[in-house]
């Protein structure tokens with residue numbers, strides 16, 4: 001498929017998952033290298049410069065957040081964390097430490113490949129921020145955020161958001177496709193001294209969804225990542 005083979009580092013200690021990942025990623029045309037613990041992952045990352053890193057949070061030798069912090073000290077290579085379902089706090093901590101995204105076990109090939117494509121696309125297009133800075137708007141489906149006029153429309157209809165609601169939607173739009181943790185959103189909107197109470201975000205989000213989602217119970221534009229944060233739908237037709 002791909003003309004240039006992207007190199008993916010699989011950091012995982014479960015032989016069954018390693019086999020699944022190798023098979024799935026090789027079939028999709030990726031070059032796959034593996035590491036079974038944190039120490040060897042760090043050495044492979046510096047010697048092989050992978051294009052994307054898959055990182056199991058439950059490795060035998062090192063804490064996931066420590067590995068991420070070490071990697072982030074010298075490279076912005078996208079990191080997609082693999083975690084167990086019950087580990088919401090670990091997922092949020094990994095994202096706050098600099099991981100780009102996560103995938104929850106058990107996961108299927110379709111979801112895995114979508115996460116990797118998104119992570120790689122963000123490397124290539126640099127960031128949505130740059131693009132939006134040039135174009136002044138972000139559009140996905142029938143929804144458009146107009147950054148210059150502080151406006152959101154759905155099907156061309158003005159959505160009357162409060163200033164705080166607009167800031168939340170604007171922030172998620174600049175990071176479309178990526179999960180933003182509650183902590184990251186609160187810090188970005190109200191500064192480092194902001195209260196880390198998620199309740200205020202949930203109240204704003206409920207109001208935002210009532211206004212802009214055709215069916216607030218089945219959001220089309222802003223998804224909830226349970227226990228972690230929110231993700232705005234990404235326009236996959238670009239990049």
Ligand code: CA
Nearest residue numbers: 013056058059
């Ligand atoms: Ca493990």
